[in-house]
Amino acid sequence: MSQPVAANSLLVPAEALITWASACLCAVQMPDDDARELATALVQTNLWGIDSHGIARLTHYLERMRRGSILARPVMEEQRTGPCTALLHGGQGQGHVVAFRANRLAMAMARESGIGAVGVTDSSHCGAIGLYTREAARAGLVGIAFTHADSVAVPHGGLRPFFGTNPIAIAFPRQGAEPVCLDMATTSIPMNRVMNAKREGHPLPPDVAVDAQGQATTDAQAAVAVTPLGGAQYGHKGYALALMVDLLCGPLMGNAYGRQLSSMYGDLDAPRRLGAFFIVIDPARFGGPLLPAIVAQMAADLVAEPGSPRMPGDPERDHETERRASGIPVEPELLAEMRRWSAQLGVAAPA
């Protein structure tokens, strides 16, 4: 998940970024608690090394809140449909805010009844979905999350983008350590890696992107879309996963699918109306209370193997240790953008 960092980045302490982001969000009328939670989630994502879904996205959310396509104070509606199922209508809210609420509802139902499954409608970009599954796992539960996104991935056998990078996250509690957490796009690489390569003049790895004719290319300037996990030979698997994630978050929840989804950076005045799906499971209803200890034992078994394979989520944990000490790298262009927004909103710049 770790992403390249520009050499001329400024290192900013996490807490300074949280303070700054919270102040900006309050300035566009987000309630204090939501502002602090969103700011903390974005910076947490940077701490994990996932800069594509971190503080760099804040100005986009601010812009959409200013235009009204994301509402800073949404009226959300919880629709309980059974002992373990619900829909959360997001009221055009900011994606993280809606997702935290949906995931916590799923957690509450799981604690009460063994499993909770909460679908989301009328939401927006909710960032790195490992945020939600880890929250469930830190509470001793198993978290599963899906969300869909605008179309940047070419179907296996197709030539034009149709599905998004449609991620899957699953997290398990681990005794004495942070949760084990898978959080992966169903494409080989995220679209932002193509954007970075364009900007920096680097070639792309083979078998991960296509040009406007749908042909494989390593030329970042020519690349317009990414391809499913598995590449040319086994991409039917990544494609099928992306399609199922879209069905789970889109049509299953009464939401749109595929190219019907509005673009994140297209019309900034149009609400996104995105879906998501959170499933939380209480291990107490299945194999029981030993689970976190067994997960820790599995991690120990793996690290003792030749080659020392790691658990999903451990690279992010190591990033966090490093970045809590060193600060979070902020590229010059982003820093300039942050200062412009600070001036506009009357908020002290973070650096």
Added chain:
Amino acid sequence: MSQPVAANSLLVPAEALITWASACLCAVQMPDDDARELATALVQTNLWGIDSHGIARLTHYLERMRRGSILARPVMEEQRTGPCTALLHGGQGQGHVVAFRANRLAMAMARESGIGAVGVTDSSHCGAIGLYTREAARAGLVGIAFTHADSVAVPHGGLRPFFGTNPIAIAFPRQGAEPVCLDMATTSIPMNRVMNAKREGHPLPPDVAVDAQGQATTDAQAAVAVTPLGGAQYGHKGYALALMVDLLCGPLMGNAYGRQLSSMYGDLDAPRRLGAFFIVIDPARFGGPLLPAIVAQMAADLVAEPGSPRMPGDPERDHETERRASGIPVEPELLAEMRRWSAQLGVAAPA
């Protein structure tokens, strides 16, 4: 999913194989209904073109039933733990028989309460898990299934097998057609493709298998294990999926994990004690009754794209059309084995 077929195979009608397999299973004391259901499931899997999980596995199940490591008449125990959760203790039963029961319990809970999540313990090899998700989808529900298997896959970053090919299946109902169904191993290729290449003297594709030192090889004779979906560059994703499937079917259900799992073809006297996990969702509790029509529309949208990408499960449907007409190919070695078992059990050979 389609697998190569030896040119000197005999084509046998599906119904003849079902009749033969049912008779063999009854001869080892399986109840009639279970025998017919298992026989039908195996032949259905061949009809889909997935010969690795079809009728070729029957003699293995018969051998284990004769030895008592699979019980033809298991005493299963349903342990309801909430309105939407249960464990099914498989009583050392045959994997398909246990899985059908667990999946149907999940379907019943989904119809009654919106979602059903059923974990399985003390079971054995349950074949192609798309069998179960398709059954849910044909009933208008969304089916999700996982199972784990003995270790043949090298973790990303590791050198020795640890996890199985640990498959994931998800199926959705589709109006006017068979369900859309993803049913995929979390490795690039199944281990049986390595075995076939060994036997036939073919090389393997690059980046899918390793030798005894854990190094990538295309030499089928040297290959001892397979690698996660995503290969050398992106295999951390397939690896993490396999690990999560093992956690969901193993430790979450109180079952073993990784190399603790007994080998399918190792000690035939030792019970497998495998786990599985079935989640079934009723769309009526979420976006509602339009789902099958929207899935059909998505399929139509995709086929109208340049390149005409297909829905997961459509290649299997096409295989079925062809093989219902032509018969199912049975290789000479398998046919000889089937005739030996027929003679031993006093059952008429299928061909």
